[in-house]
Amino acid sequence: MTPYSLAFYMDVVTTGEVLGAGPAASPERVTEVLGADYAENVCGRYAMFRDHGLVEFHWQRASGAHPWSGHHSTLQVHRLAHPQGRAAVSPVLRARYGRFAPRLRFGKLRRLLDRRGVPLMEIPEIPANAPYFRTFLQPASRVAVSVVGARGGHGATERLRVGDVYSVHAPLSAAEVALRTGGTVLRGMRQAP
Numbered sequence: 001m002t003p004y005s006l007a008f009y010m011d012v013v014t015t016g017e018v019l020g021a022g023p024a025a026s027p028e029r030v031t032e033v034l035g036a037d038y039a040e041n042v043c044g045r046y047a048m049f050r051d052h053g054l055v056e057f058h059w060q061r062a063s064g065a066h067p068w069s070g071h072h073s074t075l076q077v078h079r080l081a082h083p084q085g086r087a088a089v090s091p092v093l094r095a096r097y098g099r100f101a102p103r104l105r106f107g108k109l110r111r112l113l114d115r116r117g118v119p120l121m122e123i124p125e126i127p128a129n130a131p132y133f134r135t136f137l138q139p140a141s142r143v144a145v146s147v148v149g150a151r152g153g154h155g156a157t158e159r160l161r162v163g164d165v166y167s168v169h170a171p172l173s174a175a176e177v178a179l180r181t182g183g184t185v186l187r188g189m190r191q192a193p
Contacts, residue, residue, distance in 0.1 A: 007097055008093065012075060013168065014138070018034070018075075022073075023071065025070050045064040054076060054090070075167060075168040078159070104165040123136070123144075123177060124181060125149070132149055133148065133166060141171075143172070144172040145169075148160045
């Protein structure tokens with residue numbers, strides 16, 4: 001087991017999944033994997049997310065009569081830097097990966113991923129977040145890693161240092177990448193299922 005649960009982050013960036021549950025997983029599948037200890041937030045009849053602390057899964061549906069369809073998942077890594085950050089890690093993740101450090105250094109994560117043959121490529125940040133954040137994409141898994149790029153900006157970065165991972169998001173669509181890169185879809189990037 002890699003110290004400070006770097007293995008967990010490496011698994012998510014490499015596969016786009018949390019313990020085998022990908023962004024398209026049903027609410028039932030996510031509960032099966034992460035347990036029933038979550039806060040559910042329903043936004044009207046068409047959007048919902050479940051907050052498992054460190055991990056969030058989001059769903060959409062066309063109408064109240066349709067089933068929920070997985071939209072994306074996010075690791076809210078910045079929550080670990082909060083004084084009660086340990087509570088953000090579910091017992092399921094702790095049992096599998098061990099102790100989670102309050103901060104995740106991007107440089108260390110990137111070096112370990114490079115050794116595994118899992119490259120991360122920087123893509124332009126959306127203007128509202130620049131220069132406070134930088135985004136790195138793993139094209140095969142379509143996972144985006146958001147890193148603190150400068151002090152200031154978003155209030156949650158006050159507990160983080162420049163170079164700390166803020167969040168990990170899956171999937172980043174080919175359309176979003178093309179929008180950020182001026183129409184270029186990165187070679188090796190999988191299209192949406």
